[in-house]
Amino acid sequence: MRIALIGNPNTGKSTLFNALTGMRQKVGNFAGVTVERVEGSYQTADGERVAVLDLPGSYSLSANSPDEEIALEVLLGHAPGIPRPDVIVVVVDALHIERNLYLTTQLLELGLPIVVALNQIDAANAAGVEIDVPELIHELGVTVVPTVATRRDGLETLRRAIMQAPSLPLPSRRFTLPQVADEALAPVRKLVMDAGFSANVAEMEALRLLAVAAPEKHLAHIAGLDDAVAQARTDLLDAGINPRGLEAELRYGWISGVCSRNVIHNPTTRHLIGDRIDAIALHRVGGPLVFLAIMGLVFQAIFSWVTPIADGVEEFVGTLGSMVGTLLPPGDLRSLIVDGVIAGVGSVVVFLPQIAILFLAIGILEDSGYMARAALVMDRYMRRVGLHGKSFIPMLSGFACAVPAIMSARTIEEPKDRLATIMVVPLMSCSARLPVYTLLIGSFVPATLVLGVFNLQGLTMFAMYLLGTVAALGVAAIFKRTLLRAPSRPMLIELPPYRLPRPSSLAISVSHRAMLFLKRAGTVILAVSILLWALATYPRSEAAPGTPVELAQEQQLEQSFLGHLGRGIEPVVRPLGFDWKIGVSIAASFAAREVFVSTMGTIYGVGSGDEGSPALSARLEAERDPVTGQPVYTTLVALSLMVFYVFALMCVSTVAITVRETGGGATGWGWAGLQFGYMFVLAWGSAFLVYAGGKALGFG
């Protein structure tokens, strides 16, 4: 038996899929599109194997996005290489049953056995929502099983209901069309039926086609369909009915009746408190201020609260370097381990506490239900620049990593909005920039108090994140008014109830992120550090007798492969106040942004000999120009460098994912090239303005 799992996004569908299949799943793509295809299976008590296909989250079968189009094609048996399922399991979020039933009413008309999993019934009950399940079964004409996928409640009943579904009468449309609409749609229905679709499906398709721009792939071959739909729209307009809104009006009209009879909303204390918080968090003026205050607090936390732990980690890495230095005999191997590996990887690993705090803060904001409010507050600004409110979710994810953020832009239906979002997401400061900001701010921005409350270091960090966000909105506005001009649509977002974040789920998400960070340090950053060490160490050069040790090491570094490479890059970065060492570190960080820090660690490790590893920040502060004796790194250079990193697309993974998500091939490379190019110009220009402007004003 084959079953398909379908439901609105955020209904716990994937959790139910994992619970049913025991997480034995195969992930791939549907043929020809970048829509993820997840399959698994389980065995019933009778030994029958049930194949489960997890369809992409869909609000309807209106085929508004690639995800919804694929779902419709699979359910109609028109997806290449995928047999039509025997049973549809529709996952309905009990708390938002009214909105979720829209998709269900469409599915009822497909002529396939259906089982409804009424999921998250516990959350609904806690929020004061009571549902009369036996009556709902009667109204829908299909089996309804209350479930709590996270606790595996109702799973066995659901499995039994799935096995019984094919032997029950097939569901069908639960409402009747007004006579005038029925007559207007009759020719469309006939054409669809003549093309081999069942009467049920033809009814569903005829009503659906009224609101779609053009028939999709599975209907495109039907001759005369466009004209028949256009005629039906004209007939309906003549009768005073809005054809595009007819389907929603009929379905929601029926759903509203069902819910008024079978769903009771009891006001709870939690609701009342939530409403009071929302009165401030969603206020026109208060909302943005609350958002800014919360983000400000997060960056204060990164600098002020983590210091003792961060100092401990830094001391540990320093001690490890000294210990290994004394254990190994002098030579290239010791230099590789101490100056390459420990100085390089160690200089990145010391930022683990800051990364953990950032993800703890993001986790708390998401779990508490505030993130959806932030999206709503920001929607106003997003619309002003011409972006869809849905773009804010990928942009927020961009604070973690641009790669999943760009992938999550798939939920945006309008292709030009989606492209504009993809083009600006990398401007949001990702967690890989955090080590760069922290190193520079920690070394060159004093920890003075501003207004007696704020730490200047935290404020500077906040300013960098704000700069990236404002730039993303500005660039999006330019794209939407030039290359990607299209009207923007209003956003519909579901506001989850406020709740206290669960420490266990926070611990899992923070430790998962910490492990990913350490894995990156142990793989990409380790390998790049080793190679850079070699480039900084060879060819060996002999210093003239009597040359001071420090000068000899500096000469060795300058005559190494890396030194020659750096001299080649230097003319490009010199106007920004950077020397060749910074230039090389920027170039190397294309592998991963944190590599900037590890490269600096390696360069200064090699440059100072292998007698131990004082903290990189101390080395940067002590660095002097060999000719003038002036400090190489000033607050102005640090600011210029940070501004460069806010804007520059120094990340090969982001380039690769942009190529893929913008169509691949020449088109994809074209968009990725444009993205890299405009970000580089923006980065270089802004860093130049900061440095040259600062110099002109007498700073640095």
Place this chain on the structure above:
Amino acid sequence: MQTMIVVLILLAAAAYIGRRAWRTVRAGGDGESGGSCNKCH
């Protein structure tokens, strides 16, 4: 002996970076999952 170990380590690092770079570039072109962000495979 030390030189030999250093050379082996360098070769391993170069091979790792080369393989990763190739996979990333290929992933961008043919629609397979790619990218070095570990969250996404």
